Amino acid sequence: MNEKTARAIMLVKAIEEADQHKEVLTDDDRRFASRTARELAHWQAAEQRSASTLPDFLYHRAEQLLKRLAARHKLFASITQGHSGLWGxxxxxxxxxxxxxxxxxxxxxxxxxxxxxxxxxxxxxxxxxxxxxxxxxxxxxxxxxxxxxxxxxxxxxxxxxxxxxxxxxxxxxxxxxxxxxxxxxxxxxxxxxxxxxxxxxxxxxxxxxxxxxxxxxxxxxxxxxxxxxxxxxxxxxxxxxxxxxxxxxxxxxxxxxxxxxxxxxxxxxxxxxxxxxxxxxxxxxxxxxxxxxxxxxxxxxxxxxxxxxHFPLDLDHAYYHLLSVAAGGEPGLLRVLPYSLTVDEARSKGLDILAQTMLGEQARVRLLPPAAYGSEAPALEGGEGVTNAVLFGIAATPEQENHGVFLAALGRGRKLIALLDQSALAARVDATRLSERIELWREFCILHGAEPMVVDLLAAVAASENPA
Incomplete structure (x- = not known):
């Protein structure tokens, strides 16, 4: 993947993640871009007599979306053609x-x-x-x-x-x-x-x-x-x-x-x-x-x-896993390891919804046996389309000698997401204390090499059962 390709892909990724309410890119825009990109990637692969790759699909899709944004917002066109501050x-x-x-x-x-x-x-x-x-x-x-x-x-x-x-x-x-x-x-x-x-x-x-x-x-x-x-x-x-x-x-x-x-x-x-x-x-x-x-x-x-x-773009991210399914890849797998936490049926459904949001509608969840408080981190296997995550309840206070050591050992040399479930704490404290605890956990996870993701597993289930 070259620099131009990576730039287009990362720009669209940032915009889509910021555009949660589909204000600038509608669902129709995204579906059209995915469909067109899939056809272009297969046509290009046929011309080159090679297999279609995820980077090819991502680049063609990003091109389609960037063209639409540039046509709708004239001032945005200069960003798509941006140069490094080093060129002059x-x-x-x-x-x-x-x-x-x-x-x-x-x-x-x-x-x-x-x-x-x-x-x-x-x-x-x-x-x-x-x-x-x-x-x-x-x-x-x-x-x-x-x-x-x-x-x-x-x-x-x-x-x-x-x-x-x-x-x-x-x-x-x-x-x-x-x-x-x-x-x-x-x-x-x-x-x-x-x-x-x-x-x-x-x-x-x-x-x-x-x-x-x-x-x-x-x-x-x-x-x-x-x-x-x-x-x-x-x-x-x-x-x-x-x-x-x-x-x-x-x-x-x-x-x-x-x-x-x-x-x-x-x-x-x-x-x-x-x-x-x-x-x-x-x-x-x-x-x-x-x-x-x-x-x-x-x-x-x-x-x-x-x-x-050969731009070093890391495609091991939930956003890319989600699009890999649209490109014709295998459904993603979210492997979840709870830490000192029992996952009940409701929260298990919440994990299913989370996996579909992260990795596509056909994504699956593999819930591992919970790790006991103070235990050593097990070895997690990798694999294509597999996202490893450790689940914490943020009602607990993060401790360096336990949570920190566990996270550092689990994430050594591999991509790791820390799911921070606020469902238990949100019902007991006000918004200010909840925000403080979330920020404490986020900084703690980043310090120990994990990507924090704040979730409310019970709220996700309630939203799916009672859509607005």
């Missing part, structure tokens, strides 16, 4: 960096060049520090990955502004999409940011290098140096370490100790030939900055290209 920076920043690098080495006397050129030494020192920080950053524990995604999430939303005067449900859906899209595309955006930064750093050095040689054509460089704190021996050692790799690789001649001493304090009678200085610094910029940064930028660009063509 991908060429503006390297261009600005090239110009900045070209100006960096021009500060000071245009005819005299310092053996200890601060602009050029600064460019190389900054990049050496950047390589060190990059190495440490890569070695950071994976649990800190969220820190790395912050910049990517903010920059990814660049062009995704929200037009005014959209219907309330549509506006809420677009806002939710912007959040979901930034989170899902964090890896891709990090790769794009890395590419831009590496190539911009290479452009700074390349600009300085080109400026050195371009100015040397029409001006004569004379090299010398002066320092308040460094003596000739220290300057010679610094230059020897700095230029040793380029002297070895490119066969250039460095500055001897006698030459360094003779060039101190800009001795007019012994000002050095600037050509050697230009070649040494130019080769150093090429070796230390331009080539490594171009290589790192190319690696990031290849990673971004791969992620763009």
């Amino acid at each position: 920076a991908s060429w503006l920043l390297p261009l600005a960096a090239l110009l900045a690098g070209g100006m960096a080495e021009r500060f000071g006397d245009p005819h005299r060049v310092d053996l200890l050129s601060m602009p050029l030494l600064g460019i190389m020192a900054w990049n050496m520090l950047a390589y060190l920080l990059l190495t440490l950053w890569i070695l950071l524990p994976s649990r800190r990955a969220g820190l790395r995604r912050g910049l990517a999430n903010r920059m990814a939303l660049g062009g995704g502004h929200l037009p005014h005067r959209l219907p309330h449900a549509l506006a809420n859906g677009v806002l939710q999409f912007m959040v979901d899209w930034a989170r899902a595309g964090a890896g891709l955006n990090l790769a794009r940011i890395a590419r831009i930064l590496h190539w911009s750093a290479a452009a700074v050095a390349a600009g300085a290098l080109l400026s050195l040689y371009a100015r040397g054509i029409v001006e004569r460089y004379a090299a010398g140096w002066e320092s308040t704190f460094l003596n000739p021996w220290q300057v010679h050692r610094l230059l020897s370490v700095l230029f040793a790799p380029v002297e070895f690789i490119f066969g250039l001649e460095g500055f001897t100790m006698d030459e360094v001493m003779g060039l101190q304090n800009w001795n007019e009678s012994r000002l050095g030939n600037g050509a050697r200085w230009v070649h040494l610094y130019g080769a150093s910029l090429l070796l230390y900055v331009v080539l490594p940064r171009l290589a790192l930028g190319a690696i990031a660009a290849l990673r971004a290209l791969w992620l763009r063509r």
